[in-house]
Amino acid sequence: MDAIIQGMFPTVMMPREGMIEPATNNGTRYVVARDGLWREVMLPWVTVLHKIAHSDFMLPYGPAKDTVALKCGPIPSELRSKFVQDAKAAMPNEMAAAVVWNSNDHSWRYEKRENMQATADLVEYHEVQLGDGEYLVLDLHSHGTFSAFFSQKDDQDDMGSMKFSGVIGNLDTGDMTSVLRLNMLGQTWDADLASNGKLEVLCK
Template identity: 25%
Template sequence: MELIDDRIVGHQFAYSLPLPDFSSSGLEYWVGQNGIFARAARPGIEVLMPLGYYQPLKGLVSLDPYLKVEPLVPGELLLHVWVAACQTTDPATDSLLEALFHLVWVRGHWQLVTPSQKQDTTSCQPIDTSADSSTCNAAIEIHSHGAMSAFFSPTDDRDESSGFRLYGVMGKVRSPRPQMLLRVGLFGHCWHVPLDRVFGLKGGCFFEDLGLQDSRYYYNQWEKPQCPSTMT
């Protein structure tokens, strides 16, 4: 999608649908009848994220939040990440180490990259952060928590507070039902999203999708009966 100017942040009111093409190279805030939304795009991914709900605003249209990942990331790549997470151990103790993975959009396809990294049982950090590295160019970043549950820590919140990217965390990777939690990170705004909106999960999801269990997040447009229909 072509960006039509060089502004970093834009502010717009939604008077009619469809919304116009992007006017910001970074982040747009949209005020609709049903709340405030953040919109952004990058190759392969586009999102309209709900930020809050207020009393209906007269004269504006309601907006439906969405996340588009086109095409979906092949489920096989997600399984490769899980297998690698299960095999990433400390040779001396056989303890599971955290592991970091990047999914990069390359000429219309998703490419899995395992960057060189510093690892221990509670953290992982990429070594190469240059402009040409997967650290800078990944559209989706996933890290594992070994035997711990899948959750985003305060450190994750701090490290993932800039730019536009999808973030995933895997937990209990060697259990019969490993966990995964996925969110959109948009310049410090976070939105948990279902796994099947990002990955092509033919035949069902192998993971326990923790994002589907949290009623604080806005899922009524996912059209999945097991998802909450309202925010609390």
């Protein structure tokens, strides 16, 4: 059993000199560094290294730092515009959509989710179906005329997920608000979507 666990979730040390060897497979591995235990998550569209346990004394290994390396490229402007258009059309109700990346050809697609229920402060929907090599990278919903923020329900929905989440609001004004974050197995990082469509993570 120990061999199986080590094979599924290997543990490596951070070298004092040089760089850690890149992981060869997607999945999760643990890294013992100078200041504690770190977790590295490797997916086709992103690699994340972050600390999960602090050591009260210095360990004999090299230092580590929060790292988020995106591999999926910028989101096309027409997909971003389509979400804003759909969100405005749904006012005053909320709506939800998904932005999906295909690891086979590095293409993006946008899909508006089918509502089961939608009001001014709630949207429930059917999840999108992913094809071969597809990953839900950006999970979006709108707040209509209300400001953009992550609610307690959003926090519950995102717990344990591996994706970006975004909300837009104040769609009835000329000053739309938005929030964006990266969720990774219980950890979150504030994020931003640049004007060129590039997802950017603000590491802690």
